[in-house]
Amino acid sequence: MSDTSLVTLRGITKSFGPVQSLRGVDLTLAPGEVLGLVGDNGAGKSTLMKVLAGAIQHDSGQITVDGRDVRFASPADARRERIGIVYQDLALCDTLDVASNLFLGREPRKGPFIDRRAMHAKAAETLSELHVRVKSTYQEIGRLSGGQRQAVAIARAVSFQPRVLILDEPTAALAVAEVRQVLKMIRDVASQGVGVILITHRLQDLFEVCDRITVMHEGRSVEDEPISALDIERLVAMITRSGNGSDTKEVA
Amino acid sequence: MSVEAVPAPTVLAETPGWWERSNKATLAMAGVTVVLFLCFGIAAPNFLTFGNISNLATQVAITLIVAVAMTFVITTGQIDLSVGSTVAFVATLTAEMLRAGWDSSLVIIAALLAGLLWGAVNGWLSAYQKIPPFIVTLATMSVIRGLAQLWTKGFSVPIDRRLYVARIGAAKFLGFSALAWIALAAVVLGAVMLSTMRFGNYVNGIGSQEESVRRAGVNTDRIKMITLMLAGLAAGVAGLLTAARLGSGSANSGQGFELTVIAAVVLGGTNLFGGRGTMVGTIIGAVITGVIANGLTLLGVSPFLTPIVTGLVLLAAIWINLRGRTIADLFAHLTRRP
Numbered sequence: 001m002s003d004t005s006l007v008t009l010r011g012i013t014k015s016f017g018p019v020q021s022l023r024g025v026d027l028t029l030a031p032g033e034v035l036g037l038v039g040d041n042g043a044g045k046s047t048l049m050k051v052l053a054g055a056i057q058h059d060s061g062q063i064t065v066d067g068r069d070v071r072f073a074s075p076a077d078a079r080r081e082r083i084g085i086v087y088q089d090l091a092l093c094d095t096l097d098v099a100s101n102l103f104l105g106r107e108p109r110k111g112p113f114i115d116r117r118a119m120h121a122k123a124a125e126t127l128s129e130l131h132v133r134v135k136s137t138y139q140e141i142g143r144l145s146g147g148q149r150q151a152v153a154i155a156r157a158v159s160f161q162p163r164v165l166i167l168d169e170p171t172a173a174l175a176v177a178e179v180r181q182v183l184k185m186i187r188d189v190a191s192q193g194v195g196v197i198l199i200t201h202r203l204q205d206l207f208e209v210c211d212r213i214t215v216m217h218e219g220r221s222v223e224d225e226p227i228s229a230l231d232i233e234r235l236v237a238m239i240t241r242s243g244n245g246s247d248t249k250e251v252a
Numbered sequence: 253m254s255v256e257a258v259p260a261p262t263v264l265a266e267t268p269g270w271w272e273r274s275n276k277a278t279l280a281m282a283g284v285t286v287v288l289f290l291c292f293g294i295a296a297p298n299f300l301t302f303g304n305i306s307n308l309a310t311q312v313a314i315t316l317i318v319a320v321a322m323t324f325v326i327t328t329g330q331i332d333l334s335v336g337s338t339v340a341f342v343a344t345l346t347a348e349m350l351r352a353g354w355d356s357s358l359v360i361i362a363a364l365l366a367g368l369l370w371g372a373v374n375g376w377l378s379a380y381q382k383i384p385p386f387i388v389t390l391a392t393m394s395v396i397r398g399l400a401q402l403w404t405k406g407f408s409v410p411i412d413r414r415l416y417v418a419r420i421g422a423a424k425f426l427g428f429s430a431l432a433w434i435a436l437a438a439v440v441l442g443a444v445m446l447s448t449m450r451f452g453n454y455v456n457g458i459g460s461q462e463e464s465v466r467r468a469g470v471n472t473d474r475i476k477m478i479t480l481m482l483a484g485l486a487a488g489v490a491g492l493l494t495a496a497r498l499g500s501g502s503a504n505s506g507q508g509f510e511l512t513v514i515a516a517v518v519l520g521g522t523n524l525f526g527g528r529g530t531m532v533g534t535i536i537g538a539v540i541t542g543v544i545a546n547g548l549t550l551l552g553v554s555p556f557l558t559p560i561v562t563g564l565v566l567l568a569a570i571w572i573n574l575r576g577r578t579i580a581d582l583f584a585h586l587t588r589r590p
Contacts, residue, residue: 053467055466055467074469074471075466075467075468075469076469076470079469087467090464091461091463091464091467091468092461092464093456093457093460093461093464093465093527094460094461094527095456095457095459095460095527095528096453096456096457096460100453100457104453104457104464104465104468104470105465105468105469105470106469107450107453109450112449113444113448113449114448114449114450114453116448138273142460
């Protein structure tokens with residue numbers, strides 16, 4: 001598996017002042033694979049994904065994409081490697097309209113000016129393809145519902161045609177039908193060869209779409225199992241670290 | 253299970269109505285402007301003459317030039333308190349260089365560069381060194397004026413009326429002063445940058461959620477630094493024009509100018525907390541501050557009453573600005589179509 005790896009993280013560490021958030025994380029992702037990243041709150045999942053997306057810079061450790069060592073100084077660097085991410089906080093701007101948010105940082109231009117007509121037309125097309133329900137691309141993001149905002153954030157990440165798609169709690173604000181839509185989208189992009197990393201607290205979703213689960217605990221990656229070897233009780237035990245994962249008797 | 257009942261795509265790239273797009277605080281202030289013009293027009297018969305309107309445009313021009321740049325600064329959620337001091341510094345520099353015999357064209361370039369330099373100092377300290385711009389510009393406000401005072405020892409430096417720079421201050425085209433035309437150019441340039449270019453989008457986005465813009469791969473520190481450099485450059489232009497118009501450069505010019513400029517921007521409906529900038533509003537705000545001073549003078553009230561009335565009107569206008577959004581929501585609710 002390691003020779004076909006799309007992304008490999010080795011020994012990633014990150015400290016914020018005296019707080020060591022990541023204490024050496026290993027993670028691999030293959031093309032077309034859906035990896036579930038789980039762990040308790042504060043385990044370092046979101047921090048690790050921000051490192052992989054270039055939003056924060058790690059202290060030590062190695063990131064390899066397609067066998068090449070890379071180091072991301074900014075989110076733009078990660079985007080160039082076609083790593084797309086839906087942040088937990090969505091990273092939208094409330095006072096900008098839907099199309100401006102969708103194309104933030106890559107607005108289509110005509111000379112020095114933003115080509116607004118093209119931008120809104122493309123935005124409407126992209127959102128319609130992903131079945132996002134928004135009245136108009138001119139609506140301000142701040143006036144949308146939580147579910148609509150999340151859908152726009154997901155549409156933005158997907159519209160980059162990433163090779164690696166990171167989804168940090170993508171379904172937290174979604175209704176049942178919208179969750180099904182997102183899970184279907186995950187399967188679709190994975191079948192096109194995109195590597196997907198999914199962080200979620202909805203364990204049933206993991207069993208539905210994931211191929212493999214990596215468990216983080218207190219800034220370290222502690223377990224890595226194919227989903228076929230797991231059932232929900234064992235997974236819960238691995239996350240809560242009750243017992244030793246393999247020979248657990250008590251389940252939270 | 254994988255076959256979903258797909259709802260018909262309902263996302264439209266449809267332009268919303270004029271009312272939905274407009275900034276309600278700006279609309280309220282446009283109303284106030286009309287009322288002010290009517291009141292002064294009735295009370296002072298020479299208020300609505302071409303001569304006075306042209307005069308008003310000249311009075312508003314210098315405030316407006318800096319207010320355009322300040323709109324960008326405030327829209328990113330920053331503030332620049334040092335523009336008044338930069339005006340004084342550049343006015344002094346202009347007069348001193350001319351007295352030393354420098355050519356006018358070189359003096360103009362030096363004046364603009366000096367403004368830009370002070371803007372860059374503010375920008376670098378706040379955007380890259382992460383010191384809040386309020387603190388940075390409060391400090392540079394004192395430093396910049398202090399340098400000018402140290403240089404001139406507080407004396408006003410006269411400018412020879414025959415020099416090219418001095419003639420800019422008196423020049424007129426089509427009945428309006430050169431100052432008014434320069435302000436118009438600044439407004440058009442600012443409006444184009446704010447509403448049609450990526451820069452304007454990022455300025456609004458940074459004021460709304462800076463981290464989101466940064467994560468979209470935009471160098472937000474650079475954008476914030478550029479806005480403060482624009483404010484410095486505009487203050488440089490204002491300093492040059494102040495010296496040209498008064499025929500002298502003084503380290504004591506532009507006292508309280510930053511407050512007039514900030515008031516003009518906020519009066520116009522640009523959100524003091526960032527995220528929503530309006531160039532049309534800034535014109536309206538600058539005109540309101542100018543009209544009050546001009547109208548009261550024409551009415552012949554005691555000159556000592558002017559700052560009192562100006563202060564009270566500004567207070568009321570900002571109060572409406574902050575409340576504007578909820579009043580507008582109520583109005584939209586009442587006039588909502590089914």
